[in-house]
Amino acid sequence: MTTTLERPEPTLPDDDVLERAPRKPFSVERLAASLTFMALLVLSAIALRNVGISVPDMIASWDNAENFFGRVGGLSFPEAGELLGLIGLTLGLVLTGTLLAAVISVPLAFLAASNTTPGRGWRMTARFLGVLARALPDVVLAMVFVLMLSLGALPGILAIGLHSVGMISKMFADAVEQIDEGPRLAIRAAGGSRLQEFTSGVLPQVMPSWVATVLHRNDINLRGSVVLGYVGVAGLGLEMSQAFRSLNYGLGLGIALVIFGLCVVMEIVSSVVRAAMLGPSGGGRRTWADRFGPRIVAARGRPARETSSSPAWSASPESALRRPWNANRVRNVSAGWVSVIVVVAAVWVCDIAWGDFLTVWARIPDVAVQFWPPTFGVYGADVMFEALRETIAIALAATLLALLPSLLLGSFAARNVAPTRSARSSARFLLVGVRGVPEIILAIVLIVITGLGMQAGTLALAFGGIGLLGKLIADSLEEVDRGPERALVAAGASRTQVYVGATVPQGTRALIGHSFYLLDTNIRAATILGVVGGGGVGYYLLNASQGSNYGQVTAIVLMILVTVLVIEGLAMWMRRVFR
Amino acid sequence: MTLHLTTETATAPETETVVRLTDVTKRFGDTTAIDGVSLTVERGEIVVLLGLSGSGKSTLLRHLDGLETPTSGSVEVLGQDVPRLRGRRLRTLRSDVGFIFQQFELVGSLTVLENVLTGALAAQRGPRLGVRSYPKALRLTALRHLERVGLLDRAYQRADTLSGGQQQRVAIARALMQNPTVLLADEPVASLDPESSESVMSLIREIATDEGLTVVCSLHQVDLAISWADRIVGLRRGQVVLDLPTAQLDRERVMEVYGRVASSPAELRAIQGVAAADLLQAGQA
Numbered sequence: 001m002t003t004t005l006e007r008p009e010p011t012l013p014d015d016d017v018l019e020r021a022p023r024k025p026f027s028v029e030r031l032a033a034s035l036t037f038m039a040l041l042v043l044s045a046i047a048l049r050n051v052g053i054s055v056p057d058m059i060a061s062w063d064n065a066e067n068f069f070g071r072v073g074g075l076s077f078p079e080a081g082e083l084l085g086l087i088g089l090t091l092g093l094v095l096t097g098t099l100l101a102a103v104i105s106v107p108l109a110f111l112a113a114s115n116t117t118p119g120r121g122w123r124m125t126a127r128f129l130g131v132l133a134r135a136l137p138d139v140v141l142a143m144v145f146v147l148m149l150s151l152g153a154l155p156g157i158l159a160i161g162l163h164s165v166g167m168i169s170k171m172f173a174d175a176v177e178q179i180d181e182g183p184r185l186a187i188r189a190a191g192g193s194r195l196q197e198f199t200s201g202v203l204p205q206v207m208p209s210w211v212a213t214v215l216h217r218n219d220i221n222l223r224g225s226v227v228l229g230y231v232g233v234a235g236l237g238l239e240m241s242q243a244f245r246s247l248n249y250g251l252g253l254g255i256a257l258v259i260f261g262l263c264v265v266m267e268i269v270s271s272v273v274r275a276a277m278l279g280p281s282g283g284g285r286r287t288w289a290d291r292f293g294p295r296i297v298a299a300r301g302r303p304a305r306e307t308s309s310s311p312a313w314s315a316s317p318e319s320a321l322r323r324p325w326n327a328n329r330v331r332n333v334s335a336g337w338v339s340v341i342v343v344v345a346a347v348w349v350c351d352i353a354w355g356d357f358l359t360v361w362a363r364i365p366d367v368a369v370q371f372w373p374p375t376f377g378v379y380g381a382d383v384m385f386e387a388l389r390e391t392i393a394i395a396l397a398a399t400l401l402a403l404l405p406s407l408l409l410g411s412f413a414a415r416n417v418a419p420t421r422s423a424r425s426s427a428r429f430l431l432v433g434v435r436g437v438p439e440i441i442l443a444i445v446l447i448v449i450t451g452l453g454m455q456a457g458t459l460a461l462a463f464g465g466i467g468l469l470g471k472l473i474a475d476s477l478e479e480v481d482r483g484p485e486r487a488l489v490a491a492g493a494s495r496t497q498v499y500v501g502a503t504v505p506q507g508t509r510a511l512i513g514h515s516f517y518l519l520d521t522n523i524r525a526a527t528i529l530g531v532v533g534g535g536g537v538g539y540y541l542l543n544a545s546q547g548s549n550y551g552q553v554t555a556i557v558l559m560i561l562v563t564v565l566v567i568e569g570l571a572m573w574m575r576r577v578f579r
Numbered sequence: 580m581t582l583h584l585t586t587e588t589a590t591a592p593e594t595e596t597v598v599r600l601t602d603v604t605k606r607f608g609d610t611t612a613i614d615g616v617s618l619t620v621e622r623g624e625i626v627v628l629l630g631l632s633g634s635g636k637s638t639l640l641r642h643l644d645g646l647e648t649p650t651s652g653s654v655e656v657l658g659q660d661v662p663r664l665r666g667r668r669l670r671t672l673r674s675d676v677g678f679i680f681q682q683f684e685l686v687g688s689l690t691v692l693e694n695v696l697t698g699a700l701a702a703q704r705g706p707r708l709g710v711r712s713y714p715k716a717l718r719l720t721a722l723r724h725l726e727r728v729g730l731l732d733r734a735y736q737r738a739d740t741l742s743g744g745q746q747q748r749v750a751i752a753r754a755l756m757q758n759p760t761v762l763l764a765d766e767p768v769a770s771l772d773p774e775s776s777e778s779v780m781s782l783i784r785e786i787a788t789d790e791g792l793t794v795v796c797s798l799h800q801v802d803l804a805i806s807w808a809d810r811i812v813g814l815r816r817g818q819v820v821l822d823l824p825t826a827q828l829d830r831e832r833v834m835e836v837y838g839r840v841a842s843s844p845a846e847l848r849a850i851q852g853v854a855a856a857d858l859l860q861a862g863q864a
């Protein structure tokens with residue numbers, strides 16, 4: 001007797017179930033969004049062609065590179081004392097700027113979050129201010145502040161501070177909107193005021209995510225600080241730009257290396273801090289690689305073990321007034337003091353010319369009139385719009401280039417996709433490494449070495465994009481509902497089938513959203529690429545500001561502002577439609 | 580229709596109406612959550628609002644703390660016209676009325692002690708963050724309340740490291756911190772296992788008796804309600820269908836009332852299902 005286990009052929013339902021089933025509702029908006037998406041893909045492909053990243057070119061430029069290194073002779077660094085001073089100043093002004101942004105962002109987030117805002121008008125205003133702050137590149141702000149204030153750290157701090165408000169206030173507000181409303185309601189029910197509801201009910205819930213946001217932004221600002229040097233903000237960036245300008249390539253590259261190292265160290269430090277902040281209640285053991293890419297999850301504690309004997313301090317309410325010094329408290333208190341010291345040191349090292357705050361007001365009118373009216377000056381509209389087109393092309397091309405590698409790396413870095421633990425760890429590690437390379441430095445070095453403007457810029461942005469998008473993709477894939485995956489596994493699906501059938505479909509919307517986020521980021525980065533010689537409108541911006549053609553600065557800033565706002569609007573719309 | 584027979588020492592001076600609802604209706608769009616409810620609660624009474632899910636218990640309780648405003652009718656608590664209160668005076672009323680939630684609603688990332696202290700916020704000016712930002716006297720009071728609910732040794736632990744029953748006891752301590760006259764509880768044990776339920780309910784009753792609190796507590800378990808309350812107010816679809824002291828009630832009587840008013844066999848089965856579940860629970864205990 002031979003019984004072969006044979007699966008029955010799947011039979012199609014014989015009745016007209018397909019016809020009876022309701023049609024997927026048709027939405028004009030979705031169609032429009034899909035068409036826009038297609039159009040953008042096509043445009044990006046065209047842009048990529050136009051940028052003309054070709055392998056032969058690169059090989060050709062390799063000769064340049066050899067040539068170049070021949071001339072460099074070797075890396076050199078500023079002397080130790082000076083170097084330390086520069087490092088301290090750079091770190092200090094970045095941190096102070098970020099903290100300034102954080103402070104401004106708290107009230108803004110309160111107004112912008114739908115659940116805490118006192119009214120619709122407030123909410124709109126706060127959100128708009130955030131978008132505006134984000135749309136104005138910090139380099140542009142720095143140029144303006146350099147004009148108004150005496151040189152030093154202050155223009156940089158203010159530029160970083162104001163620009164970062166955009167991202168920080170948005171992320172703060174988003175965190176506030178995601179809280180559990182219950183505890184807040186309980187405080188209201190107990191008679192707490194609005195402010196008390198916020199401090200006692202909202203703040204403790206959002207704190208971990210807020211700190212993570214600030215640390216994250218601080219990393220971004222450290223990378224960005226290099227470009228600030230190109231427009232005259234003190235620190236490593238300024239030293240580097242001067243070195244390159246005086247053709248001292250060895251020193252320039254040496255400083256670039258130092259900044260790169262600094263960025264990596266900073267990234268590691270902030271990751272460790274974030275991980276530590278989630279603390280033992282973050283749940284589960286963390287691998288070493290996890291420390292470099294920890295995610296913020298609502299820190300839910302484990303249920304307590306029932307301890308039979310109560311500690312001595314809890315003998316009576318009076319004795320319990322003295323809080324016991326357990327490991328937790330020691331950790332928290334020391335962390336608190338360390339942060340205070342770091343902040344004080346950061347502000348101190350900047351050696352802020354506080355007097356400028358008094359004198360600056362008098363100079364604002366004089367400076368302001370120079371910025372008006374906007375003009376294209378000697379270049380004319382044609383040249384300017386061509387430059388803007390170039391900027392947009394760079395952003396599109398870089399985004400497209402980053403897409404596939406990010407998906408690959410991001411998938412491998414997702415816990416539920418990675419075939420093995422070590423594959424995941426290596427992917428995460430790689431992503432962190434990629435992210436650690438400041439794209440502007442990469443662009444500067446590529447440009448200096450290969451001499452190719454637009455191509456070098458595009459490649460640099462694409463490279464940085466992989467780090468960002470890859471991490472976002474990994475995180476989103478890990479966040480998908482595990483149910484469907486388990487169901488497919490139970491149905492006997494292979495690993496790839498589970499990935500394609502359950503993981504990716506659930507992550508698609510997030511994926512599209514993140515891609516647009518990257519485009520959004522790239523367009524901002526592309527506008528400032530020109531400042532370092534990477535093509536596009538930034539070149540003219542730097543020229544205009546150095547030639548004191550302030551009317552042109554205004555014109556270019558307005559162009560950038562409109563472009564960034566349009567792309568941002570588009571991105572927001574797409575993310576909403578595909579949510 | 581009010582079946583409530585006022586209890587007879589009515590001449591005694593301490594009888595004082597703490598809660599007075601007059602013809603209160605609350606609509607959310609098309610849903611009528613509360614439908615013409617009139618109800619009075621005297622000082623010191625321990626009342627249970629009994630009803631199935633969706634019968635309007637939570638909405639009614641929320642009105643008593645000014646967390647909801649009626650579409651029509653008047654809500655009077657401790658002599659105050661609640662819907663008209665604003666700002667400081669509303670917050671003072673809220674602090675006189677303790678509220679215990681089904682989901683406890685503690686701030687998980689704060690310590691147990693700080694959660695208890697938030698109950699005293701109404702008496703404080705301005706925001707507070709950190710245990711130390713509260714006066715020492717308040718901290719001591721909070722610790723006393725924690726001792727009372729049996730959790731003194733947990734004072735400095737994160738609130739989300741406690742079990743459900745323990746969290747609800749912290750929430751009770753938080754309510755005590757308000758020094759309330761009235762205690763409202765919205766299905767305080769619906770998320771707890773039978774054992775913790777038992778201990779939480781008796782804790783509430785014990786504290787209420789000791790402090791002379793007026794309690795309005797919503798429940799959906801018939802037997803628990805009968806054994807625990809002084810008086811039961813039955814809600815069905817936002818209307819009061821039963822209002823009697825428990826002395827005059829047994830489960831048959833409750834079932835009978837619900838049976839009489841049940842609009843469909845399904846609804847009756849639902850009520851009986853609840854009762855059966857109670858019986859099962861009682862059998863296990």
Ligand SMILES: Nc1ncnc2c1ncn2[C@@H]1O[C@H](COP(=O)(O)OP(=O)(O)O)[C@@H](O)[C@H]1O
Binds near residue numbers: 607631632635638
């Ligand atoms: N905020 C609200 N918005 C809309 N409908 C509500 C709201 N609160 C309660 N309801 C509706 O009012 C009715 C009564 O709800 P609720 O008071 O929560 O009942 P219970 O607490 O007895 O379960 C339900 O139909 C519920 O859906």
Ligand SMILES: [Mg+2]
Binds near residue numbers: 638766
């Ligand atoms: Mg309810």
